[in-house]
Amino acid sequence: MQELLFESLNVKEELKRAVKDMGFVEATPVQSKSIAPMLEGRDMVVQAPTGTGKTCAFGIPIMEAMKEEDSFVKALILSPTRELAVQITNELMKLNKYMSSIRILAVYGGQSIDRQIMALRKKPQIIVATPGRLMDHMRRKTIRLDRLEQLILDEADEMLNMGFREDIDEILESVPKERQTVLFSATMSQDILRISNRYLTDPVKIQITKSEITVPSIKQYYLEVSPDDKMDLLARLIDVNDFKLSMVFCNTKRMVDELSHEMTARGYLSEGIHGDMNQAQRDRVMRNFKEGRADILIATDVAARGIDVKGVEAVFNYDIPDDVEYYVHRIGRTGRAKEEGVSYSFATRRDMYRLKEIMNYTKAKIVFVTAPKVSEIADVRTQRALADIRKVMKKAKLDRYAKSIEEFLSEEENQDYTILDLASAFLSREVGAEQLREIEGPGKKRDRDRGGNKKSVRLFINIGKLDKIKKKHIVLLISEKCNVKEKMIGDVAVMDKFSFVNVPSSKAQEILHTLKGLRYNGRKLNVEISNKRK
Structure with a gap:
């Protein structure tokens, strides 16, 4: 199937800008197949696994249909859980970035209904709701759906499994018959087909198979590793394979910053990119990567969406992604233009269940391999x-x-x-x-005492050059506030927004406790042990 580019969509420019800011360039299979018929106003039944980009698949057409002057509920998205309702609302808010007059409200159980009633007085045009709480509001007449134009049932099979069958029927019976109804479900049970046959008109039927969300031309491997050993493992794999161009994915912006700093300190030409960087910084990083002045790009998922650099030989999942869709997009950065790529996923014990989920959804053969030896x-x-x-x-x-x-x-x-x-x-x-050393982490052999205990730990501090702080200031801060001799404080690295420093392990907890909540140049300090990963 030909990839759909969001830039080619016939939608508002404000919406295109928002999608671009989210880092999206190419649509996923479910988006490619769903957006066009939904923009045409067609009813749809979409079978797609969780984590395949469904929110944008219905979110973009919904936002396109919105008008600032509307003062009634125009679109309703039903969700089985409050967690999913909040997640959907957050995604719609991102799409709404340049159309701020469009009002979106999440309505779910567990939150004060009085607070929701006050928010409803602002007349939202889009409501994301769980069935039970929506029924409460409909009975109170605090939500009126008499002018509803679009109704989305997301994860309809889950709603049925949770016992919302009667609520769904009542909601569908009470809304205008002249409306667009779109049903998303991971499975096609008899109950789902019953809803489709009863309430949808000539629906477009879309099925996203698991084969469509995998990349068969890529060799996929995983390695079991402790969080502290990931950095050495990354360096070792790059060295033994002599990769010329590679991408490394982390789940957090902080991990991108920390890893890019540490890899640079080890002598690798690496650059980091994430959403907190301004456009000029992002452009500089990408220019360096494309022109070969950096051969390792370390990125978060959002920052890397749409990046298309030829010749990427390997992708590393430094952190296992929470979403199968992120995994597919990550490894899709390599193996392009019919070239065979390779991906490595670093899995801790906690990550194994997520790795199995990825294998189940994508039907990918992710092969276990051991770390290269010295x-x-x-x-x-x-x-x-x-x-x-x-x-x-x-x-x-x-x-x-x-x-x-x-x-x-x-x-x-x-x-x-x-x-x-x-x-x-x-x-x-x-x-x-x-x-060369066995995997144990940089300097850890020499940083252990005879009993095998670490003699020093590395701290992360949320202040940097932008706070007008220098290495000597960090050393003085710790020595004066925490009663630690200056000579025991070392390897200070000051970045723009944060810093790292090595301190004696015996003093680490005392330093964390003492510095917590203190202010430096008006900034509240946050200090953590940087080699702790989730």
Whole structure:
């Protein structure tokens, strides 16, 4: 199926801008198949798994139909749970970014009904509701649906499973017959078909198969790893495979910042990109990545939507995504133009259930592999170095270097060495094999005492250059407030909005407690141990 580009949609420019700000360029399969018929006003029955981009599939047509002057409920989205209702509302709010006069309200149980009644007085045009609470408002006549034009049943099978069958029937019976009704469901049970046959008019039937949300041309692997070892594992996989261009996905902006800083400190050409960066910063990062000044792009999902860079050899799921749709979009950054790509997912014990969900939904074969050994990396580096040396021997004039070697070996203190010894020493230095460590994290071997305990931990502090703070200020802050000697505080890294610092592990909890809530230049401090992952 040909990919639909959001820019090509015949919708309001404000809506296109909002979609672009959300990072979306290409539509997912459910969006590609659903948006056009819904814009035409057709009823639809859509069978699609959870996490395939359904909210935008109905959200874009709903927002397109809205008019500022409307003062009645024009669209209703029914959802089985309050969590999903809130999630849908948040997505619609993002689509509403440049149409702020459109009013959207979530109505669900567990929230004060009086507060909802006050919000309803502002006359929302779109209501996202759970069936039970919506029925309460309909009985009170605080919600009127007599002019409703669009009705969406999201996860209809779940609503039926939760016992809302009678409520759904009553709602569908009470709204105007001249309306657009769209039903989304992961399964097509007899009850779903009954609702479709009874309440929908000549519906367009759309089925998103699991094969449509996977990328078969990509080799997919996963590795079991502890959170503290992810960074070393990432470096090792890049080294052993000699990837020239790769993308790394994290679930949080903070993790993007931390990882890009640490990888740069290790000597990798890496850049980070996320939603908190302004457009100029994002453009600079992407320009560096596309032009080869950076070979590792570390990103959040939203920031990476729509990124299309040729030649990405590998994608790393540094954090397992919460949504199968994010997984598909992530690994889709590689293996383009009929080239075979590869993806690696770093799974902790907590992540295994999500990884299994991804495998079930996509029918993907995600193969377990073990971390490369130090000896493998040394062997790979050796072969690369020898290949480079072969090129040098073919092209360079080596006479004067040969003479220097003869003079070196003729010296009395070096007469026990052979040319082979000398060549091996140069190769060892080139490969850097003696610097390779087993996965344990940077510096952790030397940072442990004889009992095996960590001697230092790395702290994250939410202040940086923009707060007019320097390394010496952070050292003074910790030493003066927490009674820690300056010489025990080290490896301070100050970024624009945050900083990192190493402190003795024996003092870490005391520092966290002491600095919590303090203010620096008017900013309330937040201090955490940075190597703790969720």
